[in-house]
Amino acid sequence: MLEIKDLNVRYGGIHAVRGIDMSVPQGNIVTLIGANGAGKSSTLRAICNLVKKTGTISFMGEDISKLPTREIVKRGISMVPEGRRVFADLTIYENLVLGAYTRKDEAGIKSDIEWVYSLFPRLKEREKQLAGTLSGGEQQMLAVGRALMSRPKLLMMDEPSLGLAPILVRDVFKIIQKIHEEGVTILLIEQNARMALKVADYAYVLETGAIALSGSGQELLKNQEVTRAYLGGV
Incomplete structure (x- = not known):
């Protein structure tokens, strides 16, 4: 459904996203996890053409890299921004x-x-x-x-549980799964890595703008490196 090839985003001298390749298959929940400043939000903003970028972004077989944001929304991509707005x-x-x-x-x-x-x-x-x-x-x-x-055919969500009480975080993830069951594909950025990986079909770990690891949500939940860095394990 969504294919990203060699995506780069720079802010002045800062190379925020470094040549990433990733895909979001139709009907899946795909999540991006990583520390603050890893390039997660910049990736979503690049998909919507809200930041300058290089690389190719295709949606439903069409190159949308240079389309205005309004046209990208019309094609079927919508975003829940960080901070609600x-x-x-x-x-x-x-x-x-x-x-x-x-x-x-x-x-x-x-x-x-x-x-x-x-x-x-x-x-x-x-x-x-x-x-x-x-x-x-x-x-x-x-x-x-x-x-x-x-x-939307593809719903992108940027930190939907940020700042919410634990009971509300659970509610948010129930809603994510319910929306997914209605046939909406989801690309999710989430600081709560454990919850995100539990619902994800596939996941990417971003570190300093590059993809460090990828795999199914269940695989990454069991990955010792991911556990140490993002899940509070030792």
């Missing part, structure tokens, strides 16, 4: 409608809002509440719901 002065409902800004099918949009509410009943209860007044967990639900409103 909801529109604080708009209501939950208005945030969701904005998530469908590339669409014209009013009946489909209405149906998808109800689908999002079925995933996140708390949003339905508060649909007229301003997003800025929501708790961190509720804002994360809204950020995911807003991304789903573009009807």
Whole structure:
């Protein structure tokens, strides 16, 4: 579904992503794990053409490397950004409608809002509440719901559990699995490496902008190097 070849991202003198090759097969959950500054977020931003880059990015067989971000969204890629970034002065409902800004099918949009509410009943209860007044967990639900409103084939999630209480982290991962069961392919960046590897079909470990390891989620869970570096093992 998504193929990345020789991707490089530089910020001035900093080489943030160093010639990585990776793929996201349709129907899979693929996760990127690594320390802060490893290049994970830069990889997602490069896919959406939000940063300057070199290399080739193909989606569903089409080279999207130079497409504007709006066109990439239209092709079926959506991102839940790190830090949620909801529109604080708009209501939950208005945030969701904005998530469908590339669409014209009013009946489909209405149906998808109800689908999002079925995933996140708390949003339905508060649909007229301003997003800025929501708790961190509720804002994360809204950020995911807003991304789903573009009807993505590939949903990219950047640190969805960051800053959330442990019980909410479990809820977030249940939702990730539920969205996946609905047929959405997922590319996940997550500091909680253990949880990410448990749900992942395949995983890549990034270190200083390069891929250090890759394998199935279960393989990397058992890898002593990964355990020592990311899972709190010895």
